[in-house]
Amino acid sequence: MxxxxxxxxxxxxxxxxxxxxxxxxxxxxxxxxxxxxxxxxxxxxxxxxxxxxxxxxxxxxxxxxxxxxxxxxxxxxxxxxxxxxxxxxxxxxxxxxxxxxxxxIEGDVVTLISHGKYVAANLDKLNISEDEFLMELRQDGAEHLGQIRLGLVEVDGQLSLYFYKNEDVVPGLSVLPAEHRPCFTLIPHDGRYACNRCGLTQPLRAGDQLDCPECGRNVWSLALETRRT
Known part of the structure; x- marks a missing residue:
């Protein structure tokens, strides 16, 4: 050696x-x-x-x-x-x-959220994981999509959010982590639910099994109506 x-x-x-x-x-x-x-x-x-x-x-x-x-x-x-x-x-x-x-060269601004729900046609254009995107929404102070009037993904990848006034907040899809956002394919009780894919909200009854009329997915979570503090 x-x-x-x-x-x-x-x-x-x-x-x-x-x-x-x-x-x-x-x-x-x-x-x-x-x-x-x-x-x-x-x-x-x-x-x-x-x-x-x-x-x-x-x-x-x-x-x-x-x-x-x-x-x-x-x-x-x-x-x-x-x-x-x-x-x-x-x-x-x-x-x-x-x-x-x-x-x-630089790409274009992408409208991802409009009037409290996702723009479904633009969801697949973004190279970002759902968990990472929801984290960014939470860090900007959002609890559900119904608080957001407009959400833009800028050419540099940054997120720009424009919120509703509290009196204009609508029911929306929760952006909380999975453990705080139970998901269902069989609706457990009457209420307003949000599609987990596109954020479309509508009233559903207990026992319903429904495909979303906008994106075709069948996973729903209870829509939130909380206002921003």
């Missing part, structure tokens, strides 16, 4: 003075990404569109190797930054002059 080489384990064939070069390389890579964010006019990661995330990932990949590989020169990374910035400016200019291109 070969003797353990601590120097090779820690820094391979480089001298320890290379660590000072690493500091400079990291500073340059950090500055390049930071300058791009400043020039693009964004103040936070949550404001980045999908297109801008791709740009940042590409820049990060280019600048990552230069931070700790001594055989990777710095100037090509600077050139990558300049070219990406020019491409970014060109693409944003083209998007501002072409709504079709803007929609193709």
């Amino acid at each position: 070969a003797d353990f080489d601590l120097h090779k384990f820690l820094i391979n064939d480089q001298p320890y003075t290379f660590l000072f070069e690493v500091i400079i390389r990291v500073f340059i890579a950090y500055s390049v990404v930071f300058i791009f964010l400043k020039i693009s006019g964004r103040r936070g990661v949550q404001q980045l569109s999908l297109f801008e995330v791709v740009i940042i990932l590409t820049l990060g990949s280019a600048s990552g190797d230069v931070t700790f590989y001594d055989d990777v020169p710095v100037l090509p990374v600077i050139m990558v930054f300049v070219v990406l910035l020019l491409l970014y400016r060109l693409t944003t200019w083209a998007m501002s002059h072409s709504p079709a291109l803007s929609k193709l």
Whole structure:
């Protein structure tokens, strides 16, 4: 068994003075990404569109190797930054002059909730789990869909909710976790129920087994009418 080489384990064939070069390389890579964010006019990661995330990932990949590989020169990374910035400016200019291109690159705002129920045609367009989506609704202060007049999924994936006034709240599908939202295919007692798929509400009688007239699903939960506090 070969003797353990601590120097090779820690820094391979480089001298320890290379660590000072690493500091400079990291500073340059950090500055390049930071300058791009400043020039693009964004103040936070949550404001980045999908297109801008791709740009940042590409820049990060280019600048990552230069931070700790001594055989990777710095100037090509600077050139990558300049070219990406020019491409970014060109693409944003083209998007501002072409709504079709803007929609193709960044997508479109999706109306997910309208007048207290889901827009069924848009449910399958979203790449998000039901539990994650319901969590976002709860974090925004919603207990059921009947409190929400309009719910939009923005192009950056953020959720925008517009609530009814308390006096205008309608019965709606609960957004609480499953343990607080019993579901039924056989209605246990008379009341107003909400379809667990689309949120359509209607009065049902004990013993009913009904497919939703809007989406065709047959799972129901008791509709809530609570107001926001």
